[in-house]
Amino acid sequence: MSPLRIGSLDLSSPAVLAPMAGITNVAFRTLCRELELERAGSTAGLYVCEMVTARALVERHPVTMHMTTFGPTETPRSLQLYTVDPEITYAAAKMIVDEDLADHIDMNFGCPVPKVTRKGGGSALPYKRRLFGEIVAAAVRATEGTDIPVTVKMRIGIDAEHHTHLDAGRIAAAEGAAAVALHGRTAAQRYSGTADWGEIARLKEHVTDIPVLGNGDIFSAEDAVKMMSETGCDGVVVGRGCLGRPWLFAELSAVLNDRQMPTPPNLGEVTAIMRRHGRLLADHHGEDRGMREMRKHMAWYLRGFPAGSDLRNSLARVSSLVELEDLLGRLDPTVPFPADAEGPRGRQGSPAAVALPDGWLDDPEDTLVPAGADIMHSGG
Missing domain, CATH: 3.20.20.70 (Aldolase class I)
Structure with missing residues (x-):
């Protein structure tokens, strides 16, 4: 390429x-x-x-x-x-x-x-x-x-x-x-x-x-x-x-770039990445907000890996770096990257009619700035 x-x-x-x-x-x-x-x-x-x-x-x-x-x-x-x-x-x-x-x-x-x-x-x-x-x-x-x-x-x-x-x-x-x-x-x-x-x-x-x-x-x-x-x-x-x-x-x-693809990480390497992610989020947002942000990543990281429902639920409610370290330490680091972790992930949802302003489709050459369209918080 x-x-x-x-x-x-x-x-x-x-x-x-x-x-x-x-x-x-x-x-x-x-x-x-x-x-x-x-x-x-x-x-x-x-x-x-x-x-x-x-x-x-x-x-x-x-x-x-x-x-x-x-x-x-x-x-x-x-x-x-x-x-x-x-x-x-x-x-x-x-x-x-x-x-x-x-x-x-x-x-x-x-x-x-x-x-x-x-x-x-x-x-x-x-x-x-x-x-x-x-x-x-x-x-x-x-x-x-x-x-x-x-x-x-x-x-x-x-x-x-x-x-x-x-x-x-x-x-x-x-x-x-x-x-x-x-x-x-x-x-x-x-x-x-x-x-x-x-x-x-x-x-x-x-x-x-x-x-x-x-x-x-x-x-x-x-x-x-x-x-x-x-x-x-x-x-x-x-x-x-x-x-x-x-x-x-x-x-x-x-x-x-026509080089050999790295070996997928095992569970021990994935937990090390999760720890690093948690620390970086804590540095950026502070520990409390950082851990709340980290919670949404847990299911994505552990997709396909063996982790009991109790541990997954605890990780989804993690509130401190110490707790994150303790919970991740309960996972078996030797488990290889699972084949069923591959494939689509994230939101999918269903198709739906697109909400538009009244009359939006009437004139594609109209240059009027839509009212109130940028009065919103960043991030979407």
């Missing part, structure tokens, strides 16, 4: 960590990087932080500012913006430039969550082609003269009758985006069913002057190789596949 170049960023691994609310904070990104270095000998990919709302960034909301924390040696620093307003977009991107907050700006036009789409944000917004173009152009204009590339992440469209990705890809490239990433589902599908990699291939054929990245249903290094082979995409964006498997990026880095 070839390395990936996104604007000024030279990435020797074409694997990108997708931003996930409540997951891809500095603790998780640090863990992924450490494991890539330890298990694959490099930190070669792009690790994107949780989505932050452009308005909340400009207004310096304390929660949002905390979410923009990067590790002292983290590079490149990648920040994803959720935005619906060209003026606010420009102000947020200019703030990132002026205050050296990040080395890369990704823009979220893929979120399918009803509270976002019903206000016209996320995966609803590319339907408004001119407004979408103005937003991308504003971020690019704010970063002119810098080495900070702007990229766009999106979905196929709103639903089967309203595909937007081909127009959005063309517009993003024309307005100066350095790359586009496509999740091969519509907003109506949410995370159900299977991703349509054929639409990623169509976008790659349609957008030829900037990299096109594919996203959706990559749960192993083999999946990444298959997607790149079948679609011709320039890189892969991995979200749910790394839940409870932060070492996946080491496997991706190795396989996509």
Whole structure:
């Protein structure tokens, strides 16, 4: 596989960590990087932080500012913006430039969550082609003269009758985006069913002057190789596949660079990773909040491993680092990585009609900024 170049960023691994609310904070990104270095000998990919709302960034909301924390040696620093307003977009991107907050700006036009789409944000917004173009152009204009590339992440469209990705890809490239990433589902599908990699291939054929990245249903290094082979995409964006498997990026880095894939960790190695994750979360959030955040990762880490229901329940209620250490010490460290730990993980849910503002589909050329769509907390 070839390395990936996104604007000024030279990435020797074409694997990108997708931003996930409540997951891809500095603790998780640090863990992924450490494991890539330890298990694959490099930190070669792009690790994107949780989505932050452009308005909340400009207004310096304390929660949002905390979410923009990067590790002292983290590079490149990648920040994803959720935005619906060209003026606010420009102000947020200019703030990132002026205050050296990040080395890369990704823009979220893929979120399918009803509270976002019903206000016209996320995966609803590319339907408004001119407004979408103005937003991308504003971020690019704010970063002119810098080495900070702007990229766009999106979905196929709103639903089967309203595909937007081909127009959005063309517009993003024309307005100066350095790359586009496509999740091969519509907003109506949410995370159900299977991703349509054929639409990623169509976008790659349609957008030829900037990299096109594919996203959706990559749960192993083999999946990444298959997607790149079948679609011709320039890189892969991995979200749910790394839940409870932060070492996946080491496997991706190795396989996509034609090196031998690292041996999957046994339960002793997994518990060591869990301890490290817990400590990093405690450092970032404080021990109480850090342990509450850690609880959601337990089932993902232990999927397929033998661990009794009582121990699993205790881990799901862990409240301190000492307790975490004690509970993990009860697991058998010699158990090998189980075959049934592979495959889809994370949320799936069911398809549903997409909540949209009244009259949203009437005029795709409308540039009116949707009211109240960015009055929300960062993270989705």
